[in-house]
Amino acid sequence: xxxxxxxxxxxxxxxxxxxxxxxxxxxxxxxxxxxxxxxxxxxxxxxxxxxxxxxxxxxxxxxxxxxxxxxxxxxxxxxxxxxxxxxxxxxxxxxxxxxxxxxxxxxxxxxxxxxxxxxxxxxxxxxxxxxxxxxxxxxxxxxxxxxxxxxxxxxxxxxxxxxxxxxxxxxxxxxxxxxxxxxxxxxxxxxxxxxxxxxxxxxxxxxxxxxxxxxxxxxxxxxxxxxxxxxxxxxxxxxxxxxxxxxxxxxxxxxxxxxxxxxxxxxxxxxxxxxxxxxxxxxxxxxxxxxxxxxxxxxxxxxxxxxxxxxxxxxxxxxxxxxxxxxxxxxxxxxxxxxxxxxxxxxxxxxxxxxxxxxxxxxxxxxxxxxxxxxxxxxxxxxxxxxxxxxxxxxxxxxxxxxxxxxxxxxxxxxxxxxxxxxxxxxxxxxxxxxxxxxxxxxxxxxxxxxxxxxxxxxxxxxxxxxxxxxxxxxxxxxxxxxxxxxxxxxxxxxxxxxxxxxxxxxxxxxx
Amino acid sequence: xxxxxxxxxxxxxxxxxxxxxxxxxxxxxxxxxxxxxxxxxxxxxxxxxxxxxxxxxxxxxxxxxxxxxxxxxxxxxxxxxxxxxxxxxxxxxxxxxxxxxxxxxxxxxxxxxxxxxxxxxxxxxxxxxxxxxxxxxxxxxxxxxxxxxxxxx
Numbered sequence: 033x034x035x036x037x038x039x040x041x042x043x044x045x046x047x048x049x050x051x052x053x054x055x056x057x058x059x060x061x062x063x064x065x066x067x068x069x070x071x072x073x074x075x076x077x078x079x080x081x082x083x084x085x086x087x088x089x090x091x092x093x094x095x096x097x098x099x100x101x102x103x104x105x106x107x108x109x110x111x112x113x114x115x116x117x118x119x120x121x122x123x124x125x126x127x128x129x130x131x132x133x134x135x136x137x138x139x140x141x142x143x144x145x146x147x148x149x150x151x152x153x154x155x156x157x158x159x160x161x162x163x164x165x166x167x168x169x170x171x172x173x174x175x176x177x178x179x180x181x182x183x184x185x186x187x188x189x190x191x192x193x194x195x196x197x198x199x200x201x202x203x204x205x206x207x208x209x210x211x212x213x214x215x216x217x218x219x220x221x222x223x224x225x226x227x228x229x230x231x232x233x234x235x236x237x238x239x240x241x242x243x244x245x246x247x248x249x250x251x252x253x254x255x256x257x258x259x260x261x262x263x264x265x266x267x268x269x270x271x272x273x274x275x276x277x278x279x280x281x282x283x284x285x286x287x288x289x290x291x292x293x294x295x296x297x298x299x300x301x302x303x304x305x306x307x308x309x310x311x312x313x314x315x316x317x318x319x320x321x322x323x324x325x326x327x328x329x330x331x332x333x334x335x336x337x338x339x340x341x342x343x344x345x346x347x348x349x350x351x352x353x354x355x356x357x358x359x360x361x362x363x364x365x366x367x368x369x370x371x372x373x374x375x376x377x378x379x380x381x382x383x384x385x386x387x388x389x390x391x392x393x394x395x396x397x398x399x400x401x402x403x404x405x406x407x408x409x410x411x412x413x414x415x416x417x418x419x420x421x422x423x424x425x426x427x428x429x430x431x432x433x434x435x436x437x438x439x440x441x442x443x444x445x446x447x448x449x450x451x452x453x454x455x456x457x458x459x460x461x462x463x464x465x466x467x468x469x470x471x472x473x474x475x476x477x478x479x480x481x482x483x484x485x486x487x488x489x490x491x492x493x494x495x496x497x498x499x500x501x502x503x504x505x506x507x508x509x510x511x512x513x514x515x516x517x518x519x520x521x522x523x524x525x526x527x528x529x530x531x532x533x534x535x536x537x538x539x540x541x542x543x544x
Numbered sequence: 545x546x547x548x549x550x551x552x553x554x555x556x557x558x559x560x561x562x563x564x565x566x567x568x569x570x571x572x573x574x575x576x577x578x579x580x581x582x583x584x585x586x587x588x589x590x591x592x593x594x595x596x597x598x599x600x601x602x603x604x605x606x607x608x609x610x611x612x613x614x615x616x617x618x619x620x621x622x623x624x625x626x627x628x629x630x631x632x633x634x635x636x637x638x639x640x641x642x643x644x645x646x647x648x649x650x651x652x653x654x655x656x657x658x659x660x661x662x663x664x665x666x667x668x669x670x671x672x673x674x675x676x677x678x679x680x681x682x683x684x685x686x687x688x689x690x691x692x693x694x695x696x697x
Contacts, residue, residue, distance in 0.1 A: 325644055329612055332641045333557060335664045340563040343666040365666070372664025379643070387645075 093295045100288035104281055111277040118270040125263045132256045135185040135192075136249055142178045143245045145171045146203065150238060153210050157217050157229035168210065175203050195248050202241040209234040317386070324382045331375055338368040370503075374491075377505035381490060384512050389429040393540040396423035396437075396470070399430070400458060403437050410445050414454065421459035424468045425540035432513045433537075439506040440472040440533050446500055447476035447531070455530075467519065467536045475530040479523075487523055510535065549605035550578045551681050554586045554621065555639075556613045563666070564608075567673035573681060578604065583616025587624060590631055603634045606680035609656075611640040611647055619650060626655035633687035635680055639673075 091099070145167075152167035179200045186193040217225045232238070342364040346353070353361070400420060404411075426433070441458070448454035457473040479487065479494050486492045488511040493504040511521045514535045525531035551573065555561040561579055568574040580586045586607065588594040607625065611618040618638065625631040637658040638651045651659050660676060663669050 325642070328642050328644050330641070332662070332664055333560060336641075336662060336666070336669060337559045337563070339664060340559070340566075340666040340669065344563075344566060369665045376643075383645070 093291065096291055097288055097295075100284060100291065104284050104288070107277060107281050107284065111274065111281075114273055115270060118266045121266050122263055125259045128259055129256060131185045132252050132259075135182065135252050138178060138181050138185065139245060139249055139252075142175075142182070142199075142203075143242070145174065145178065146206070146238070146241060149210070150206075150232070150234075153213070154229055154232065157213060157225050158222070160217065160222060165214070168214075171203075172207055175200075175207070179203070192248060192251065195244060199241060199244050199248070202237055202244065206234040206237045206241065209237065320382070321386070324379055327375060328379055332372055335368045335372045335375075339365045339372075342368070374503050374505075377503045378490075381505055381509055381512065384432070384435075384509055385516075387432075389432065389516060391427060391429060393425050394428050394430045394433050395425055396433075396460075399434055400437060400441070403434065403441055406438070407442060407445060410442065414445070414449075415452065416445070416448070416454040416456055419455070419457040419459070421457075423458070423460050423470065424462075426468055426537040427540045428517045428537060429513075432516070436510050436513050436535060437472075439510050440535075443506060443533070444472050444474035444476065446502070447478075448474050449500070450477060451475060463536070466539055468539050469534055469536045471532050471534045473530065473532040478527050478529050478531045479525040480527045481525060484523055484525070488521055507533075549602065549681075549686060550576050551677060552578050552580065552586065552589060552604040552607045553639075554580045554583065554607065554609045554613060554618065556581050556610060560610075560662070563669065564673050567670040568677055570670065571674050571677060573677040576681065582614045583618065583621040586621050587616065590625065590634075603631065603686075605686050606635045606637060606676075606684075608637050608639045608676065611638060611642055611651075619647075619654060622651065622654045622656060635684065635686070637676060637680065639676070 148167035149171035152164045155164040156162065156168070179196060182196045182199075183193060186196060213225055213228050216228075222229075342361045346358060346361045346365075350358075400423065441456070444456045445454075448456065455475045457471075459471055459473075461469040461471065463469050477495070483494055487494065488507045489504075490508040491504040492508070493502070507521075510533075514521045514537070517537055519536040519538065521533070521535050523531060523533045551568075553561065553564060555564060561581075565574050565577060565579070568577050578589065580589060585595070586609070589596045589599070590603070592599055592601065607621075609618045609621060613621075618640070622636055622638070625634060625636055632655075635657040636655070637660060638647075638656050639660050639662060640647065641662050643661050648659055658676075660672055663672055
């Protein structure tokens with residue numbers, strides 16, 4: 033029992049976070065239930081319990097609650113078992129008490145019957161009146177019955193049973209001796225039995241029987257008293273145990289309740305927070321959408337007017353304008369056009385982040401072929417040596433991935449523009465995981481690795497606008513698309529020697 | 545090939561309207577263009593009411609419709625045209641700054657015959673408007689008048 037109680041304490045300890053309470057509980061239990069060898073074991077276990085407690089604190093909430101309920105269940109089992117045992121003891125004692133009472137009663141009745149028989153017998157001897165023998169006959173008839181009943185009320189191997197047998201022998205002896213006297217009186221008359229009648233026939237036997245009877249009664253009464261004490265002790269310890277058990281269970285349940293409530297509160301708070309953030313995000317997204325819609329609608333109109341009127345002016349005043357003025361007008365038109373291009377790029381970039389993805393298996397070999405077909409006008413008058421490896425199938429949005437490779441290949445073509453003989457290599461590398469690493473390598477102008485982290489930023493350019501055209505949105509789009517596919521982008525380059533752009537993409541399931 | 549039916553241009557921005565007319569002028573289509581400054585005016589024209597009460601009967605060769613307009617916007621005008629049996633045959637071309645997907649989707653869903661994004665660059669704008677005017681005003685064969693005028697009266 034004590035072992036169980038001490039086992040219950042870590043839960044209690046855990047729930048309240050009061051390390052002292054553990055020992056306090058143990059001491060209480062020790063004083064209530066006398067079991068010195070247990071308390072020694074508990075003290076040696078305190079350090080073990082502490083490590084157990086630390087391990088418990090690391091468990092997840094589910095495991096803690098489960099452990100808590102497990103302890104409660106174990107506690108209920110232990111208390112039930114001990115209560116059952118105590119109740120059995122009480123019921124057994126009750127039965128024993130009843131038998132003891134009956135035993136004492138029957139014993140007294142037997143004694144009375146013996147006395148009556150003896151008194152009646154002496155009267156007969158004196159008077160010769162046979163009616164005085166009725167008590168003697170009753171004893172004769174019923175002695176077996178009394179003794180059988182007494183035997184029944186004793187335990188099979190008990191001293192009392194042995195004594196019953198002894199008592200039986202004494203009674204039988206008494207009856208035999210008395211019968212002899214009766215026969216003598218009937219045959220020879222009073223004179224021959226005078227001495228017997230005065231002194232008593234079976235005096236020694238009778239005295240022994242009386243002493244035995246008294247001994248038996250005394251012993252039975254003593255046993256009865258002992259059982260009463262035992263029952264009282266058992267009842268008291270049961271009550272104390274139940275109270276302690278109930279308290280422990282209450283504490284455990286309170287701890288488990290605290291754990292669950294704490295967890296539920298935390299979860300509810302997180303859920304509320306998530307919902308709030310979700311709403312904020314949705315609102316922000318809507319705002320962004322409204323913003324880009326308005327950019328798309330309203331910002332381009334003035335640019336169109338600038339270019340339009342500049343062109344109309346150039347046409348209307350073509351005869352009166354000198355070359356310088358014409359160049360100014362040209363610059364106005366070009367700036368407006370460029371700004372229109374920037375707005376378009378920005379809108380595409382923004383849309384790329386919001387647009388829904390249509391995932392499927394993408395054949396990269398076909399995709400590269402179609403990209404090169406689309407770029408054929410840029411390839412005129414260029415000497416490029418192409419190395420295109422067999423590429424794996426990947427999972428993704430075909431249109432978006434097309435945009436990625438369009439940008440990467442167009443960049444390679446663009447930045448090798450200054451090379452008399454350009455070399456562009458498109459290949460893949462299996463990195464052993466569920467993804468493919470694809471690269472586009474060129475021997476173009478390259479870049480300084482110090483600025484590698486700027487390459488994929490929006491409108492970030494590492495070259496002057498008059499060196500290479502472009503708005504600087506291409507690689508930002510590449511990164512956004514690849515990130516949406518769960519992949520990564522990175523680049524390696526040496527200034528003046530070339531660059532390699534890498535993207536990683538999830539492999540198509542069928543190709544693995 | 546001469547243009548007999550007018551081109552209805554719905555454009556609230558006077559500069560855009562001027563540029564469009566300038567583009568039409570280059571191809572001698574400007575005098576066939578009827579300019580409306582908002583969606584309500586377009587509907588007035590089509591139903592021969594208000595300012596256009598006294599106009600000659602008959603539908604235009606094409607309606608060039610801006611999306612964002614005061615009073616009644618382009619999509620609303622489009623919905624009215626396409627849900628009226630007498631106006632339904634008129635070709636409607638959305639001519640707008642917007643390249644937003646939802647505008648495209650909604651316009652086509654309502655029955656737009658074409659969707660043209662106004663290019664920022666003037667030369668491309670000129671080209672686009674010219675090609676629109678030539679195609680819808682000259683090349684395209686409009687629905688026979690009888691089918692619609694009979695019910696429009």
